[in-house]
Amino acid sequence: MFEMLNIRIRQGSQYIPDVKKAVLNQMHRGFPVLNADKVDSSFTADSVCPSGAITREPFAIDMGKCVFCGDCAGACKNNEIKFTSFHKLGADSREKLVIKYGDTPGEYEKNAVVCRKEIKRIFGRSLKFRQVSAGGCNGCEMELNACTNVNFDMARFGIDFTASPRHADGLVITGPITKNMAFAVEETYNAIAEPKIIIACGACAVSGGIFAGSNAVDREFFAAHGVDLYVPGCPPHPLTFINGILKLIGR
Numbered sequence: 001m002f003e004m005l006n007i008r009i010r011q012g013s014q015y016i017p018d019v020k021k022a023v024l025n026q027m028h029r030g031f032p033v034l035n036a037d038k039v040d041s042s043f044t045a046d047s048v049c050p051s052g053a054i055t056r057e058p059f060a061i062d063m064g065k066c067v068f069c070g071d072c073a074g075a076c077k078n079n080e081i082k083f084t085s086f087h088k089l090g091a092d093s094r095e096k097l098v099i100k101y102g103d104t105p106g107e108y109e110k111n112a113v114v115c116r117k118e119i120k121r122i123f124g125r126s127l128k129f130r131q132v133s134a135g136g137c138n139g140c141e142m143e144l145n146a147c148t149n150v151n152f153d154m155a156r157f158g159i160d161f162t163a164s165p166r167h168a169d170g171l172v173i174t175g176p177i178t179k180n181m182a183f184a185v186e187e188t189y190n191a192i193a194e195p196k197i198i199i200a201c202g203a204c205a206v207s208g209g210i211f212a213g214s215n216a217v218d219r220e221f222f223a224a225h226g227v228d229l230y231v232p233g234c235p236p237h238p239l240t241f242i243n244g245i246l247k248l249i250g251r
């Protein structure tokens, strides 16, 4: 008994009481801040980017492509790119994921996800997902799994994963959608009753990531059905995923 109490005192509470207010460790690489409106020929950080996420004109970083390796920040001679630990990166459109000079985490958080009335009304109190790993590396899948553990406890909001698409309200896709998985993704989507929502989780799902343009990838599904929430990251932090959905359903 005393030993158990001792352990509890030493470890403290493992559960995050308020996922909306949680702040991540400074080591976490999140929202990138650009410290220049344009770059000159001395800027070479875009050449080290493995996913082509940096553009020069205009100078911007596409978080939908970024794998948050941090190589660009390391290659900046004049501190043009700096990563913050801000993790609420989910957005309801691809355009919003493109970060430019002057963009701040606070402004981004306010505008990135607009709660749609019909989603709030239908899914605001209960939202179940079927998850499909469509060529993912298991990084995103592991973080999604962590969303439901005692630490993050996404189910406290009525948000959870189901084994069957017949019991789901939406589809969470990880991975770039390889040709071999394209049919399975489509079939899973078809098995979910209307109305339903689609979430693209992780750089691969959002943009193809480092596999964008590969012959082995088939992204027709996204073109045909659209996406309600993009969750960037490689992989996204569980709090990025949870906060994105909470904003989407107006909680």
Ligand code: SF4
Pocket (backbone or CB within 6 Å): 048, 049, 050, 051, 052, 053, 054, 061, 065, 066, 067, 068, 069, 070, 071, 072, 073
């Ligand atoms: S952190 Fe993102 S933008 Fe920078 S080099 Fe890595 S993938 Fe490219």
